[in-house]
Amino acid sequence: MGWPVGHSRSPVIHNHWIAEHGLRGSYVLLPVAPDKLEQALRALPVLGFSGCNLTIPHKVAALSIVDRIDLLAARIGAINCIVVEPDGSLSGRNTDAFGYVQSLRDAQPDWQASAGPALVLGAGGAARAVIAGLLDSGVPSIRLTNRSPDKTHELVAAFGPQVVAVDWAERHAAVDGAALLVNTTNLGMQGQPALDLDLGALSLQALVSDVIYVPLETPLLAAAKLRGNATVNGLGMLLNQARPAFEAWFGVMPTISDALLGKVHASF
Ligand code: NAP
Numbered sequence: 001m002g003w004p005v006g007h008s009r010s011p012v013i014h015n016h017w018i019a020e021h022g023l024r025g026s027y028v029l030l031p032v033a034p035d036k037l038e039q040a041l042r043a044l045p046v047l048g049f050s051g052c053n054l055t056i057p058h059k060v061a062a063l064s065i066v067d068r069i070d071l072l073a074a075r076i077g078a079i080n081c082i083v084v085e086p087d088g089s090l091s092g093r094n095t096d097a098f099g100y101v102q103s104l105r106d107a108q109p110d111w112q113a114s115a116g117p118a119l120v121l122g123a124g125g126a127a128r129a130v131i132a133g134l135l136d137s138g139v140p141s142i143r144l145t146n147r148s149p150d151k152t153h154e155l156v157a158a159f160g161p162q163v164v165a166v167d168w169a170e171r172h173a174a175v176d177g178a179a180l181l182v183n184t185t186n187l188g189m190q191g192q193p194a195l196d197l198d199l200g201a202l203s204l205q206a207l208v209s210d211v212i213y214v215p216l217e218t219p220l221l222a223a224a225k226l227r228g229n230a231t232v233n234g235l236g237m238l239l240n241q242a243r244p245a246f247e248a249w250f251g252v253m254p255t256i257s258d259a260l261l262g263k264v265h266a267s268f
Contacts, residue, residue: 001032002055017254045088050249066092081245097133103236113138116179123151127184176201183210188218
């Protein structure tokens with residue numbers, strides 16, 4: 001469910017796994033206007049759905065509609081996955097944090113969370129999941145910078161002293177000493193201006209990641225690759241957030257095969 005939802009690649013992913021595991025059913029896109037979200041969610045058990053994913057703009061609003069959320073979703077303050085329980089009640093989860101960290105591990109098996117501080121750009125929904133995932137994986141500290149400082153301070157208050165606020169104007173200097181740099185802003189997305197960030201002070205050992213997956217190589221990743229940094233794009237996060245959701249609905253943890261990757265790449 002999203003509004004709009006037509007851009008989503010999730011049907012390609014889940015319908016591949018549904019076929020792979022011989023399940024009867026299908027994953028469908030449901031455009032749901034924000035003021036109809038509660039009615040739509042309450043209809044899920046009646047209509048025989050196992051659950052649903054939520055995308056923009058429903059991830060926060062759904063928190064107060066579902067019957068329960070787990071601790072991670074409460075910390076992140078958003079849910080992207082709902083499970084219809086056998087009694088018809090709705091459980092909310094967040095699988096984006098798992099998806100992000102797993103995407104780093106898949107792309108860079110040598111990545112060590114403990115290698116040093118991370119610099120996170122952006123303080124929206126994606127940033128919340130990335131921060132929770134990184135802290136839970138053992139990243140020692142996070143430098144957080146966002147255009148709107150009030151949101152930076154909100155996240156610092158929510159996640160505690162391991163997260164340190166950096167002024168947006170100071171972001172260029174904050175790359176110095178970072179072991180991981182993550183863009184979670186919309187900057188660099190198709191149709192948006194590129195992220196303006198001077199990578200001059202960034203260690204060549206630092207890993208540079210972007211949660212954006214349209215395009216697969218953002219100007220940030222292209223610049224980082226050119227100077228010799230390892231890079232990770234947002235497609236792995238998208239694919240890996242889908243895995244625990246599928247498991248929650250159907251009891252099997254699916255894998256990201258070459259066949260699935262081929263279908264997803266063909267959808268761009
Ligand atoms: P969001 O909650 O709306 O947050 C957007 C963020 O981008 C905010 O920090 C915002 O800063 C910043 N931003 C937007 N325009 C900006 C500009 N012109 N200059 C500076 N900062 C700007 O959105 P979201 O859900 O976090 O999503 C952010 C991105 O992550 C999107 O590109 C989305 O596609 C991607 N994403 C990817 C995955 C995945 O699975 N790979 C999952 C979720 C999201 P302000 O606070 O100042 O407005």
